[in-house]
Amino acid sequence: xxxxxxxxxxxxxxxxxxxxxxxxxxxxxxxxxxxxxxxxxxxxxxxxxxxxxxxxxxxxxxxxxxxxxxxxxxxxxxxxxxxxxxxxxxxxxxxxxxxxxxxxxxxxxxxxxxxxxxxxxxxxxxxxxxxxxxxxxxxxxxxxxxxxxxxxxxxxxxxxxxxxxxxxxxxxxxxxxxxxxxxxxxxxxxxxxxxxxxxxxxxxxxxxxxxxxxxxxxxxxxxxxxxxxxxxxxxxxxxxxxxxxxxxxxxxxxxxxxxxxxxxxxxxxxxxxxxxxxxxxxxxxxxxxxxxxxxxxxxxxxxxxxxxxxxxxxxxxxxxxxxxxxxxxxxxxxxxxxxxxxxxxxxxxxxxxxxxxxxxxxxxxxxxxxxxxxxxxxxxxxxxxxxxxxxxxxxxxxxxxxxxxxxxxxxxxxxxxxxxxxxx
Numbered sequence: 001x002x003x004x005x006x007x008x009x010x011x012x013x014x015x016x017x018x019x020x021x022x023x024x025x026x027x028x029x030x031x032x033x034x035x036x037x038x039x040x041x042x043x044x045x046x047x048x049x050x051x052x053x054x055x056x057x058x059x060x061x062x063x064x065x066x067x068x069x070x071x072x073x074x075x076x077x078x079x080x081x082x083x084x085x086x087x088x089x090x091x092x093x094x095x096x097x098x099x100x101x102x103x104x105x106x107x108x109x110x111x112x113x114x115x116x117x118x119x120x121x122x123x124x125x126x127x128x129x130x131x132x133x134x135x136x137x138x139x140x141x142x143x144x145x146x147x148x149x150x151x152x153x154x155x156x157x158x159x160x161x162x163x164x165x166x167x168x169x170x171x172x173x174x175x176x177x178x179x180x181x182x183x184x185x186x187x188x189x190x191x192x193x194x195x196x197x198x199x200x201x202x203x204x205x206x207x208x209x210x211x212x213x214x215x216x217x218x219x220x221x222x223x224x225x226x227x228x229x230x231x232x233x234x235x236x237x238x239x240x241x242x243x244x245x246x247x248x249x250x251x252x253x254x255x256x257x258x259x260x261x262x263x264x265x266x267x268x269x270x271x272x273x274x275x276x277x278x279x280x281x282x283x284x285x286x287x288x289x290x291x292x293x294x295x296x297x298x299x300x301x302x303x304x305x306x307x308x309x310x311x312x313x314x315x316x317x318x319x320x321x322x323x324x325x326x327x328x329x330x331x332x333x334x335x336x337x338x339x340x341x342x343x344x345x346x347x348x349x350x351x352x353x354x355x356x357x358x359x360x361x362x363x364x365x366x367x368x369x370x371x372x373x374x375x376x377x378x379x380x381x382x383x384x385x386x387x388x389x390x391x392x393x394x395x396x397x398x399x400x401x402x403x404x405x406x407x408x409x410x411x412x413x414x415x416x417x418x419x420x421x422x423x424x
Contacts, residue, residue, distance in 0.1 A: 057167060064169035072173045076102040103162060103173075111155045112180035113215070114163060114172070114399070119179035126208030129176040129412045130402060133205060133214055134183035135198050138381070139191040140220025140258035144348040146381035151183055151215040153346070153382035153391035161395060168365075170403040176412045181205070191255065195224040203228035206374060209413060211405070213398055216378035218348065219247055222261030222333050229373050230268045235328030238275035239265065240319055240367050242360065243335040244283050244351040248299065249290035258348075258379070261333075263293055273297035275327050277319045279363060280304050280338035283351040304355055312359065316366030329373035334364065334397050336379050336390055344393060346385025357393060361400055368404040375401055 048066045050059050077095050084097030100108040103115050112118050113132040125131040134151025141147060163173035172178065184201045186194040198217075202225045205212040214225055222241075230237045241247070241262065248266075252259040266273035276299040294301060300322045307315040323330050341350035343357055355363070368375075377394040385391060405411040 061166045061169055065164075065166070068164070068169070068171050069174050072171075076173070106159050109159065111159050113155050113213075113395075114158045114161060114178070116178040116180050119181055122181050122204065125179060125181060125205055125210050127177075128179045128210050130178040130213055131181055131205045131208070131210040132178065133181040133201055133212065135186065135201075135214050135217035135221045135225075135376075136183050137186045137188075137191075137194050137198070137217045137221055138348075139186075139188055139194060140218045140256070141348050142252055142257055142259060144381060144384060146346075146383040147216060147218040147348065147379055148186070148188070149382045150217055150378075150380035150391070150394075153380055153385065153388065154215050154377065154394045155180070157388040157391045158395045160392065161399060165399065165403050168400065168403040168407065170406050172399070172402055172406070175406045176402070179210075191220065191257075195220075195227075195256075199224040199228045199231075201228075202374070203232050207232045211372070211411065211413065212374035213402075214374065214376035215394070216376055216380065219243070219258040219261055219333075219335055219378045220256060221376065221378060222247070223256065223264045225333075225374070225376050226261070226265040226271060226331055227268060229329070229331055230265075230271050233270065233329055233373070236270045236272060236275070236326060237373065238323035238325075238327040238330040239271070239277070239333060240323050240330055241276060241278045241333045241335075242280050242338040242355075242364070243278060243333075244280055244337050244354055245285055245335070245349065246278060246281055246287075246290040246294050246299075246301070247335075248293040248297075249287055250293070252287070259287065259290065262299070263290075266297060266299075272327070273299055275323050275325060275330075276300070277323045278302070279307060279315065279319060280355055280360075283353055285349055285351055304353060307355070307359070307363065312362045312366060316363060319363075319367050320370050323367075324370060330367075330370070331373050332364070332367065332375040332401065334375065334377050334394075336377065336394055339393065344390040346381050346383075346388075346390030347379045348381055348384075349379070357396075360393075361396065364397055365400050365404045368401045369408045371408070371410040372401070372405065 050062045080097045080101035084099035084101040087096040087098055136148040136151050138145040138147040164171040184197050198221055202212050206229050247259050248262045249260055250263045265271050278301045281301050282303045336344045337347045337349055338354050339360055340354040341352045380391050380394050
């Protein structure tokens with residue numbers, strides 16, 4: 001989220017014994033239920049004493065958390081008190097405002113993605129590391145519709161999350177700046193005009209230098225999103241595609257639909273089909289014309305069975321090797337139906353036998369480690385969802401990808417000289 005020039009602290013790869021100074025405001029983020037005043041600054045080593053009964057991952061997480069600053073959280077609390085009025089006299093915790101502003105409480109507020117600031121002036125998106133935008137489109141669906149409500153659904157359930165991941169050791173609020181641009185104005189009755197709108201929106205974000213995070217929308221948006229990046233990229237673009245379906249046929253029902261994005265994307269001169277990697281393909285919903293295109297254009301497919309048999313690390317290595325061969329950037333397209341249907345009821349073409357959530361998350365983290373031009377989450381259809389679990393999976397994929405980009409120094413992009421934005 002936007003900050004005020006506070007130097008960012010990277011939490012990944014810190015060496016034992018390195019001394020950090022983190023700024024603590026009046027309250028410690030470790031126990032937000034307490035309101036005791038703390039000193040303004042406290043020296044702390046990167047590896048505090050943690051007992052050895054923890055598992056290795058948990059121990060590392062406990063050590064890293066102690067090194068993560070809290071400055072942005074304190075700014076958010078101060079801003080909430082300024083703009084939302086101090087709480088009623090009966091409120092003991094004086095950090096609580098009268099009107100909800102910021103992350104807390106999770107059940108209140110006007111939902112943007114992860115409650116990041118809504119940026120009405122989209123011309124300013126380049127001042128942020130990450131810009132989230134919705135592409136509410138289901139004109140390309142060929143069975144169950146409803147993905148036009150996908151952006152709303154993912155934003156709504158994203159309020160369930162905070163900005164800190166225990167296992168990944170990243171607090172997005174403290175590490176990067178994010179904004180939510182709202183939704184692209186799609187045209188329900190005209191898929192080609194909607195493509196043009198999405199193309200212009202994603203191209204604007206990508207060319208600004210912000211990382212585009214696109215909330216779909218059916219998978220037909222894969223064509224205009226890739227077209228936008230390719231047009232603004234000085235070089236070639238690879239694609240890593242998670243799905244149960246190949247989505248490579250030329251037309252479906254006589255139009256470009258959600259089963260066709262990669263046929264047309266790989267027709268773009270600087271988007272070679274040989275750099276299209278498709279993970280999770282399988283089941284009884286693979287149209288043979290699309291399979292034939294995969295064979296003829298020599299895309300690379302790894303089924304769920306392939307990924308399980310070879311292991312996550314080997315599958316990631318294969319995907320990166322192929323997608324990045326001779327290209328300058330890679331786009332990540334994640335269709336929620338790549339997961340087993342039990343975990344994603346809210347989608348248009350659910351298919352049993354897909355990935356388990358922990359398998360899919362490990363794979364996306366692996367492929368994100370090399371860096372990405374952007375990411376889209378598609379085929380989330382809230383009208384068919386159960387307790388928002390499909391939308392929640394889409395949010396989790398984005399959060400894990402962003403944390404991975406932070407841990408591998410691909411974010412924040414402000415480190416390349418972009419000015420830190422201020423929230424007016």
